[in-house]
Amino acid sequence: MSAVLRRRPAVAIAKYAALAGYLAFALFPLYWLIKIAITPDALIYTEGTQLLPSSVTFDNFAKVILQTDFMAYFGNSLYVSLGTAAVTTLVAAAAGYAFSRFDFAGKKLLIAVMLITQMFPLLMIIAPIYKIISQMGMLNSLTSLIVVYTAFNIPFATFLMQSFFDGIPKDLEEAAMMDGCSRFQALYKVVFPLTLPGLGATLGFVFTAAWSELLFALMLISKNDAMTFPVGLLTFVSKFSVDWGQMMAAGVLALVPSCLFFIFIQRYLVQGLTSGAVKG
Amino acid sequence: MIARATKTVVPRKPRARRSLYLQYLVEPFAYLSPAIVLIGTVILIPLIIGISYSFQSIELLRPFNSGWVGFENYLALWTDKKFWIALENTFFWTFWSVVLQFLLGLGLALLLNTRFWGKRLFQALVFLPWAVPTFLSALTWAWLFNPVIGPLPHWLASLGILSEPDNILGDPELAIWGPILANIWFGVPFFAITLLAALQSIPGELYEAAEIDGASGWQSFCKITLPFLAPMIAITVMLRTIWIANFADLIYVMTGGGPANSTQILSTYIFTTAFRKLDFGYASTIAVALLLILLVYSGIVLWLRKKLIKI
Numbered sequence: 001m002s003a004v005l006r007r008r009p010a011v012a013i014a015k016y017a018a019l020a021g022y023l024a025f026a027l028f029p030l031y032w033l034i035k036i037a038i039t040p041d042a043l044i045y046t047e048g049t050q051l052l053p054s055s056v057t058f059d060n061f062a063k064v065i066l067q068t069d070f071m072a073y074f075g076n077s078l079y080v081s082l083g084t085a086a087v088t089t090l091v092a093a094a095a096g097y098a099f100s101r102f103d104f105a106g107k108k109l110l111i112a113v114m115l116i117t118q119m120f121p122l123l124m125i126i127a128p129i130y131k132i133i134s135q136m137g138m139l140n141s142l143t144s145l146i147v148v149y150t151a152f153n154i155p156f157a158t159f160l161m162q163s164f165f166d167g168i169p170k171d172l173e174e175a176a177m178m179d180g181c182s183r184f185q186a187l188y189k190v191v192f193p194l195t196l197p198g199l200g201a202t203l204g205f206v207f208t209a210a211w212s213e214l215l216f217a218l219m220l221i222s223k224n225d226a227m228t229f230p231v232g233l234l235t236f237v238s239k240f241s242v243d244w245g246q247m248m249a250a251g252v253l254a255l256v257p258s259c260l261f262f263i264f265i266q267r268y269l270v271q272g273l274t275s276g277a278v279k280g
Numbered sequence: 281m282i283a284r285a286t287k288t289v290v291p292r293k294p295r296a297r298r299s300l301y302l303q304y305l306v307e308p309f310a311y312l313s314p315a316i317v318l319i320g321t322v323i324l325i326p327l328i329i330g331i332s333y334s335f336q337s338i339e340l341l342r343p344f345n346s347g348w349v350g351f352e353n354y355l356a357l358w359t360d361k362k363f364w365i366a367l368e369n370t371f372f373w374t375f376w377s378v379v380l381q382f383l384l385g386l387g388l389a390l391l392l393n394t395r396f397w398g399k400r401l402f403q404a405l406v407f408l409p410w411a412v413p414t415f416l417s418a419l420t421w422a423w424l425f426n427p428v429i430g431p432l433p434h435w436l437a438s439l440g441i442l443s444e445p446d447n448i449l450g451d452p453e454l455a456i457w458g459p460i461l462a463n464i465w466f467g468v469p470f471f472a473i474t475l476l477a478a479l480q481s482i483p484g485e486l487y488e489a490a491e492i493d494g495a496s497g498w499q500s501f502c503k504i505t506l507p508f509l510a511p512m513i514a515i516t517v518m519l520r521t522i523w524i525a526n527f528a529d530l531i532y533v534m535t536g537g538g539p540a541n542s543t544q545i546l547s548t549y550i551f552t553t554a555f556r557k558l559d560f561g562y563a564s565t566i567a568v569a570l571l572l573i574l575l576v577y578s579g580i581v582l583w584l585r586k587k588l589i590k591i
Contacts, residue, residue, distance in 0.1 A: 015391065019402065022388055026406045029420045029465060032431070036423065049431045091314045098311035105305075110312065117323050118519065119574050121526045123550045124567035127333065127560045128326035151322030154315050183307075212413030214529065230415050244423075251416045262411035263404045270477045 030255075037061070037248040044244060060249035070250050072225060073232030077211060078257065080142050080228055084149040084210040085203045088157050091150065092202060093195070096161025097187070101170065114155040122152075122215060130219050140223040148216050153206045160205065164198030165191070197268035204265030208258045229254050333564035340558035353565035362541060362549065363566065370545040370570075373456060374525045377463045382517060384464065385471025390505075392472065393479045410469035418533035421462035425449050425534075449535050452542035459530045459543060467524070471516060478512035479505070514585040521581075522574050546570045 036044065037060055039053040047053055064070045099107065129148065138144040168191055176186040214230040221227055227235070233254065236247040309316075337349045357363050392403055409417065424430045427447040436442040449458045482504065490500040528547035531537065537544035537552060546566060554563035 015394070015396070018387065018391060019396065022384075022391070022406050023402065025465065026409055026469075029417065029424060030408065030412070032424060033416070033420045045429055049429070049434045051431075091318065094311040095315035098308040102308035104308045107308075110316070113324070114319070115578070116575075117319060119522050119578065120327065120571040121528075121547050121550055121567045123528070123547065123554060124330040124564055124571070125323065125326035127554065127564075128329035129322070131329075132326065147318070148322055151318040154319060158315060208411045212415065214413075214415050230413055233415065247419075251419070254416065255412060258411045258413070259408055262407065266404060266407045266473065267400075269473055270480065 033248055033255075034252055036244060037252045039245065041245050060245040061253070064246050064249045064253065068246070068250075069224060069227075070229070070232060070253070073227050073229040074253070076142060076227060077229040077254075080145050080149070081207050081210040083146040084153065085207040087146065088150045088153045088206045089199055089202045092154055092157035092161045093199065095154065095158040097165055099158065099162045100165035114158060117155050126215065126219050129216075133220060140221055140226045142226060144220060145217060145228070148220070149210045149213060153209055157202050157206055160202050161198060164195050168194050197271055201265050201268040204261045205269065207261050211258045330564050331568055333561050334568045336561045338560040340560070349561070353562050356562065357565050357569060362544070363569075365541050366544045366546045366549040369456065369543065370525055370547075373460060373531070373545050374521055376460050377467065377524045378517060378521050380460070380464050381467040381471050381520065382513075384468045386475055388468060388472040389475035389479055392476050407469040407473065409466050412466070414466065414529040415533060417462060417466055418530045421458065421465070422449065422534045425458050450539055452539050455535055455539060456543045459534050462530050462534065463524065463527070466530070467520065470520065474512060474516045475509060478509050482508045510588065511585065514581060518578055518581040521577065525570065525574060
């Protein structure tokens with residue numbers, strides 16, 4: 001490919017132009033979010049369409065952190081997302097392993113059921129779930145959020161883990177088992193180290209999904225001290241006369257964990273999908 | 281050493297045969313049981329209850345009006361003009377979102393599959409939109425489209441695309457393109473990630489062989505790249521279509537379904553019916569209709585995939 005580029009500079013220029021275009025498209029809205037967050041309130045409207053604000057302030061961040069419940073929301077979100085990511089990855093790894101290594105009665109049916117769970121509008125089951133959870137007295141509990149999020153993330157995480165396991169040759173564990181390892185030992189000593197990138201990718205994927213979930217959090221949580229950050233962010237819109245600067249500052253802060261997570265895992269995500277991608 | 285080895289091998293023989301049955305009947309389900317239990321209790325049981333709602337009248341504003349009504353909700357759906365408008369909008373929204381996300385995602389994946397300076401950083405940054413909470417990206421895009429304080433209308437006007445910096449999200453003809461653009465921004469990384477993964481698993485020798493045989497870049501793209509990508513394309517396009525058809529957040533935050541229902545898609549219609557009108561029976565009916573459409577669609581995609589790719 002690079003040989004082609006050396007021969008044809010026009011292609012190289014077009015390629016870098018395309019790269020620049022993608023980069024600008026991806027980052028521009030994020031830049032604007034940050035820009036609004038650091039623009040002083042007085043200038044938000046007058047300098048709305050300028051690319052650079054004439055002065056910069058970090059007041060909004062200070063206010064959000066010190067004067068609002070944002071840090072509590074942030075903590076709740078962190079707890080829920082980490083909990084969901086950990087439980088989902090564990091459950092999905094076990095299920096993905098079963099799909100990857102065994103042929104058993106009902107396998108196709110199970111895969112079809114998992115596919116169907118991706119298919120219907122979530123709104124349809126929010127009312128029944130609300131009813132069930134309120135009857136169990138589990139409203140406003142972060143644990144119930146973790147359980148619900150885990151269930152919804154299992155199907156995709158399972159497919160992801162399955163493709164990671166598919167990428168690890170079966171011979172490796174079989175060899176270990178021949179040498180006297182039990183299946184579990186083979187799993188722990190041979191397969192587990194090899195799936196670490198896969199586990200990382202699944203963790204990150206589920207974390208970002210749970211981090212931004214709004215619908216269930218909105219329905220199941222109404223107490224202020226149990227709110228996750230998207231719900232909390234929504235209270236910025238409704239409770240106060242929309243304070244855009246603060247809201248965007250809160251948004252920027254909320255972006256930090258999911259973006260950091262994602263920057264670390266995206267390579268593994270590609271790697272993991274590569275191994276199992278073209279099968280089936 | 282030898283004594284120990286024989287000691288472990290001999291008693292294992294009968295056990296191995298018994299465990300063969302166990303292995304194929306019980307063991308996979310041991311690994312699967314947590315997933316099955318969770319999906320069963322949190323998704324399938326509520327799903328069945330939800331479907332049963334579509335045959336009932338459950339209006340929280342009229343609590344004495346509740347009970348089983350048979351297919352009444354479905355008959356109401358058939359004559360509901362808003363439903364047909366929302367259905368048409370759902371097709372438009374889903375089709376353009378998926379097609380543009382796919383094309384841009386494929387382009388990005390092809391670029392990322394080449395070598396260039398700073399690729400690692402580039403890849404991390406370009407994939408970032410996928411990590412942004414949808415609620416937040418909807419707000420940001422609504423801001424960008426705002427005619428008073430957003431930059432996009434002004435830029436479009438100065439480029440001559442718009443005659444003046446109008447409110448695009450307030451124009452029934454154009455409003456749907458606002459959420460579609462936000463959706464493209466959000467969804468390109470997903471296609472790029474999955475397609476890049478598929479691209480990287482194509483053996484490089486194929487391209488070398490093609491080059492030796494004198495194939496042009498376009499020919500090897502059509503004859504090697506596309507056929508290898510096809511299974512992944514079918515699966516991701518199917519999954520994304522379903523997700524996007526069900527994806528209410530962006531539209532709900534950016535336009536709320538307006539102006540004049542011009543951006544109302546089925547999932548936002550379900551949301552407003554359920555949580556504004558508090559009519560859960562009818563909301564479930566719309567949801568069942570959407571579910572059936574998506575089931576038929578995925579059936580067709582999977583059938584096509586089987587037909588086309590086995591050759």
